[in-house]
Amino acid sequence: MPSRPERKASLIVHDDRPYNAEPPLGRLRASYRTPAEDFYVRSHGDLPNLDSKTWRLTVVGRAGLTLTLSLDDLRTGFPMAALTATMQCAGNRRADMRAVAPVSGDPWEAGAIGTAEWTGIRLGDLLREAGIAEGVDRHVAFESHDTVDGRPYGVSIPLAKAMSPETLLAYAMNGEALLPEHGFPVRAVVLGYAGVRSPKWLRHIAVQDHPSDNPIQANDYKLYPADVTAETADPAKGYTIETMPVNAAICEPERGGVLIAGRNRVRGYAVCGDRAIARVDVSGNGGRSWRQADLEHEAGAPFAWTFWAADLDLPPGEHELTVRAWDTAGQTQPALPDDTWNHKGYLCTCWHRVRVSVTD
Amino acid sequence: MPSRPERKASLIVHDDRPYNAEPPLGRLRASYRTPAEDFYVRSHGDLPNLDSKTWRLTVVGRAGLTLTLSLDDLRTGFPMAALTATMQCAGNRRADMRAVAPVSGDPWEAGAIGTAEWTGIRLGDLLREAGIAEGVDRHVAFESHDTVDGRPYGVSIPLAKAMSPETLLAYAMNGEALLPEHGFPVRAVVLGYAGVRSPKWLRHIAVQDHPSDNPIQANDYKLYPADVTAETADPAKGYTIETMPVNAAICEPERGGVLIAGRNRVRGYAVCGDRAIARVDVSGNGGRSWRQADLEHEAGAPFAWTFWAADLDLPPGEHELTVRAWDTAGQTQPALPDDTWNHKGYLCTCWHRVRVSVTD
Numbered sequence: 001m002p003s004r005p006e007r008k009a010s011l012i013v014h015d016d017r018p019y020n021a022e023p024p025l026g027r028l029r030a031s032y033r034t035p036a037e038d039f040y041v042r043s044h045g046d047l048p049n050l051d052s053k054t055w056r057l058t059v060v061g062r063a064g065l066t067l068t069l070s071l072d073d074l075r076t077g078f079p080m081a082a083l084t085a086t087m088q089c090a091g092n093r094r095a096d097m098r099a100v101a102p103v104s105g106d107p108w109e110a111g112a113i114g115t116a117e118w119t120g121i122r123l124g125d126l127l128r129e130a131g132i133a134e135g136v137d138r139h140v141a142f143e144s145h146d147t148v149d150g151r152p153y154g155v156s157i158p159l160a161k162a163m164s165p166e167t168l169l170a171y172a173m174n175g176e177a178l179l180p181e182h183g184f185p186v187r188a189v190v191l192g193y194a195g196v197r198s199p200k201w202l203r204h205i206a207v208q209d210h211p212s213d214n215p216i217q218a219n220d221y222k223l224y225p226a227d228v229t230a231e232t233a234d235p236a237k238g239y240t241i242e243t244m245p246v247n248a249a250i251c252e253p254e255r256g257g258v259l260i261a262g263r264n265r266v267r268g269y270a271v272c273g274d275r276a277i278a279r280v281d282v283s284g285n286g287g288r289s290w291r292q293a294d295l296e297h298e299a300g301a302p303f304a305w306t307f308w309a310a311d312l313d314l315p316p317g318e319h320e321l322t323v324r325a326w327d328t329a330g331q332t333q334p335a336l337p338d339d340t341w342n343h344k345g346y347l348c349t350c351w352h353r354v355r356v357s358v359t360d
Numbered sequence: 361m362p363s364r365p366e367r368k369a370s371l372i373v374h375d376d377r378p379y380n381a382e383p384p385l386g387r388l389r390a391s392y393r394t395p396a397e398d399f400y401v402r403s404h405g406d407l408p409n410l411d412s413k414t415w416r417l418t419v420v421g422r423a424g425l426t427l428t429l430s431l432d433d434l435r436t437g438f439p440m441a442a443l444t445a446t447m448q449c450a451g452n453r454r455a456d457m458r459a460v461a462p463v464s465g466d467p468w469e470a471g472a473i474g475t476a477e478w479t480g481i482r483l484g485d486l487l488r489e490a491g492i493a494e495g496v497d498r499h500v501a502f503e504s505h506d507t508v509d510g511r512p513y514g515v516s517i518p519l520a521k522a523m524s525p526e527t528l529l530a531y532a533m534n535g536e537a538l539l540p541e542h543g544f545p546v547r548a549v550v551l552g553y554a555g556v557r558s559p560k561w562l563r564h565i566a567v568q569d570h571p572s573d574n575p576i577q578a579n580d581y582k583l584y585p586a587d588v589t590a591e592t593a594d595p596a597k598g599y600t601i602e603t604m605p606v607n608a609a610i611c612e613p614e615r616g617g618v619l620i621a622g623r624n625r626v627r628g629y630a631v632c633g634d635r636a637i638a639r640v641d642v643s644g645n646g647g648r649s650w651r652q653a654d655l656e657h658e659a660g661a662p663f664a665w666t667f668w669a670a671d672l673d674l675p676p677g678e679h680e681l682t683v684r685a686w687d688t689a690g691q692t693q694p695a696l697p698d699d700t701w702n703h704k705g706y707l708c709t710c711w712h713r714v715r716v717s718v719t720d
Contacts, residue, residue, distance in 0.1 A: 223690055225641065225652060239638045243689040273689050278599045281585065292585060329603040329633050330583055330707040331691050332700060340692060347690040 005047055005181035008037050014106040018043035019181065022111035029251035029267050032298055032307060033084065034114035036173050041181045042089050042112065044153055044216065048145035048201045052177075052185040057169075060206040061130025069126075071171060071185050078121040078129070081168055083191065085303040086271050088113035090194035090221055090241050093249070093352070094345035100337045103345030104230065110249035110352060113271070115304050118189045120170035123205075124163040132207050135159055141212040142188055143204040152204075154214030157190055157197050157242070159207065166191035166274075166303065169202065191303040192274035194241050196221045211240070224342045233343070241346060243273035246333060248280060248308075248325035249352045257356045261316045266293075268352070270325035271305040279326040282310040286320035287335065287351060293323075302328070314358045321354045365407055365541035368397050374466040378403035379541065382471035389611035389627050392658055392667060393444065394474035396533050401541045402449050402472065404513055404576065408505035408561045412537075412545040417529075420566040421490025429486075431531060431545050438481040438489070441528055443551065445663040446631050448473035450554035450581055450601050453609070453712070454705035460697045463705030464590065470609035470712060473631070475664050478549045480530035483565075484523040492567050495519055501572040502548055503564040512564075514574030517550055517557050517602070519567065526551040526634075526663065529562065551663040552634035554601045556581045571600075584702050593703070601706060603633035606693060608640060608668075608685035609712045617716045621676045626653075628712070630685035631665035639686040642670040646680035647695065647711060653683075662688070674718045681714045 007013065011021035022040040052071050059067040069077070089112035091105050098107050127140070140162035144153040161167055168189040171178060178184040183200025190198045196216065211217055222238025248270035253259060270277045276297075281290035293310035312321070324333045334340055337350045367373065371381035382400040390398075412431050419427040429437070449472035451465050458467050487500070500522035504513040521527055528549040531538060538544040543560025550558045556576065571577055582598025608630035613619060630637045636657075641650035653668035672681070684693045694700055697710045 223638075223686075225639070225650060227649065239686070239688075239690075241690060243635075245689045245691040275603075278583075279585070289587065290585060326583075326599070328599075329605045330599070330601060330700075331605040331709075332694070334692070334694060335699060339695060340690075349691075 005041065005179070010038050011041070012109070012111070014108070018045055019047065020106050022108060024254070025109065025111055025249065025251035026254060028111050028114070029269065029307070033116055033174055036116070036176065036179050036182060039114040039116065039182060040089065040112045042195060043146070043181070044148045045146040047180055050145060050185060050201060055185050057186065057202055058204050059126060059130045061127060061132050065131045067130050074121055074169065074171065074186065078125045080119065081122045082117055082119040083168060083303070084115065084117045084298070085189065085191045086113060086115045086305045087189070087195050087198060088244060088271070090196055090244070090346045093247070093348035096350060096352070097337045097341055097345045097348040100341050103343055105345050113269070113305070116173045117175065118168055118170040119172035119175070120168045120186070120189070122165055123167045123169055123188070124165070126169065127163060127207065130207070132159070134163055137209065139208055139211050141206045141208055142199045142202060143214070144199045145201040145203050148216065151214065153199055153216060154212045155197050155199055155217045156212035157193065161190065161193070192243050194221065194244055197242060221346070222344070223346055224344065226341050229343055244271070245347055245349050246272035246275070246277070246325050246327040246331055247349045248323045248333065250321055250323050250354045253321070253354065253356055255354050259314060259356050259358045261314060261358050261360055263311050264314050265309060265311055266321055267307070267309045268323055269305045269307055272302065272325070272327040274302055275327040275329060276302040277306040277325050278328045278330070280306070280308040281324050281326070282312065283322040284312040284314055284319055286353065287322045316358050316360050319356055319358055321356060322351045324351045365401065365539070370398050371401070372471070374468070378405055379407065380466050382468060384614070385469065385471055385609065385611035386614060388471050388474070389629065389667070393476055393534055396476070396536065396539050396542060399474040399476065399542065400449065400472045402555060403506070403541070404508045405506040407540055410505060410545060410561060415545050417546065417562055418564050419486060419490045421487060421492050425491045427490050434481055434529065434531065434546065438485045440479065441482045442477055442479040443528060443663070444475065444477045444658070445549065445551045446473060446475045446665045447549070447555050447558060448604060448631070450556055450604070450706045453607070453708035456710060456712070457697045457701055457705045457708040460701050463703055465705050473629070473665070476533045477535065478528055478530040479532040479535070480528045480546070480549070482525055483527040483529055483548070484525070486529065487523060487567065490567070492519070494523055497569065499568055499571050501566045501568055502559045502562060503574070504559045505561040505563050508576065511574065513559055513576060514572045515557050515559055515577045516572035517553065521550065521553070552603050554581065554604055557602060581706070582704070583706055584704065586701050589703055604631070605707055605709050606632035606635070606685050606687040606691055607709045608683045608693065610681055610683050610714045613681070613714065613716050615714050619674060619716050619718045621674060621718050621720055623671050624674050625669055625671055626681055627667070627669045628683055629665045629667055632662065632685070632687040634662055635687040635689060636662040637666040637685050638688045640666070640668040641684050641686070642672065643682040644672040644674055644679055646713065647682045676718050676720050679716055679718055681716060682711045684711045
């Protein structure tokens with residue numbers, strides 16, 4: 001039984017076990033839909049070794065109604081749904097927050113994100129089959145085959161989100177079966193939410209009156225104020241991270257790059273949980289002045305990222321390239337990591353800054 | 361025919377004609393639902409003098425289908441809908457942006473906002489009666505009885521928003537008929553959007569393939585980058601302001617207030633277009649440290665504001681009290697007006713700062 005996926009030469013590995021890795025940013029920007037082998041991997045435990053023929057999903061719905069479904073049952077029993085959407089880790093860009101003060105967790109650069117066409121079924125269709133209707137203050141709890149500290153990985157999402165067309169159970173990514181490290185044979189894909197709420201290697205789904213009491217849901221992935229420490233954190237007071245905030249990154253050139261003076265093309269991505277991107281500003285001087293990037297919208301917005309590009313005229317010298325995006329409600333990113341710093345290093349959305357040297 | 365409403369002693373008047381006025385912040389914070397006479401008034405023209413008995417609304421729906429409806433037709437022909445929601449001007453808090461550099465428009469403080477229970481019908485119910493179904497890239501255009509530069513006031517909203525339960529045609533505010541200055545007899549109430557998209561004194565609604573070409577829609581209420589001026593602004597490139605961003609204000613104490621040293625209660629509001637408020641941070645030292653306010657959520661979120669309160673221990677001296685809110689996607693407000701400054705002074709969301717003197 002493998003404990004971690006095959007190492008991909010293209011990925012920067014933060015941990016071997018559990019396996020956590022992200023692509024270099026230039027590679028990430030190479031295609032709108034991220035190839036599965038370039039897609040970041042965030043694991044909390046060892047890699048489960050599952051057989052799609054014997055895999056079963058149990059669904060506890062209306063009182064007394066439990067479904068047990070095979071992969072074929074999902075494929076043939078429900079309408080197929082395919083959506084292009086971005087998945088990202090709540091810790092994406094944590095490295096920039098760590099530069100201000102120590103934070104826990106892996107030092108992700110801006111590559112803990114990717115976009116794919118996800119194919120599967122709508123979770124709402126399955127829940128309706130299990131006798132579930134819309135309901136206030138109800139939750140859908142997931143359990144998976146991976147284990148963390150001896151317990152199955154588990155999280156939950158609000159029932160309204162689970163019933164919306166934005167939540168899938170996916171068995172394919174970019175038209176191919178999921179790779180083992182991306183949740184084979186079936187994972188949840190909760191559009192616009194942090195990746196933690198889209199569990200891989202699913203085995204059990206239950207509708208209940210309270211959020212999951214699994215430690216991943218109850219204790220981890222909470223947003224705290226800056227003055228809260230690991231010692232003083234009270235999970236009941238932390239805010240449960242779900243929808244992701246507006247964010248952007250420069251993918252090309254890379255940090256520390258050496259450029260030739262003159263016109264240089266800068267490229268990157270911008271994304272906002274459940275809103276589309278309205279504008280992207282790019283600066284060649286650390287944010288003292290800005291120009292607007294060209295946006296390459298593709299089908300999928302608001303739940304999929306927008307690629308952007310801008311030409312900057314750069315004279316010889318050291319320069320700080322900077323980007324910030326605006327969402328459709330006129331909200332933009334904070335200038336500094338200090339503005340939203342928290343000891344877990346979540347939701348780092350400050351202006352992404354890339355220092356480069358420009359030569360004649 | 362009156363050109364402006366009766367002056368209310370409680371309001372701070374920015375213009376007499378068109379009449380633009382806002383309540384003092386202490387009065388605004390006095391009740392969760394703002395009394396109609398304390399509610400800010402934003403007018404673009406003279407006050408129409410309408411008779412509810414002869415008033416008619418025309419609705420151009422599916423090709424060949426035009427409805428003409430009286431107020432009684434609205435009241436008796438459709439299910440009644442009542443929602444508590446916040447309305448605010450896109451220029452709310454413009455005064456803080458004007459402190460950085462000149463901007464056009466009235467210098468609204470943080471009172472160009474209010475919350476009411478709006479009663480009327482769902483616009484979607486009316487549009488379905490007019491033969492309209494959901495449709496991509498379609499728009500609902502409104503025309504009103506007030507005139508701006510000789511033309512009727514006109515704006516539009518996307519059809520999807522118009523069909524959602526979040527859009528009303530309201531004939532009552534806090535249980536009473538609309539006051540003349542608030543749109544008697546019928547106005548639109550588009551939840552979460554800037555007030556400009558909720559026209560008062562409605563007379564005509566049309567479903568069409570393009571946004572309204574009225575200058576209010578086509579030219580005004582656009583968000584521009586900081587380097588765009590009145591001379592260089594191209595409305596086709598400006599972003600049409602719809603959903604409002606996360607914002608917060610300190611209502612008590614007031615700016616320049618004199619307090620007694622010791623524990624002082626600070627109160628205000630926080631709001632975010634279509635998201636609920638997750639957290640409010642309050643600072644007694646200009647943002648160098650923060651504490652969390654108590655939130656007084658009421659029914660209505662995410663489309664209605666959250667009142668908050670916090671106790672601060674203030675020693676003698678000059679202090680800058682500051683507030684910032686966080687929405688449910690982990691987005692918060694920029695520190696400075698410079699961060700989002702634009703020459704029209706729209707969407708001012710920087711930390712709200714109130715200087716006070718504290719004596720022994």
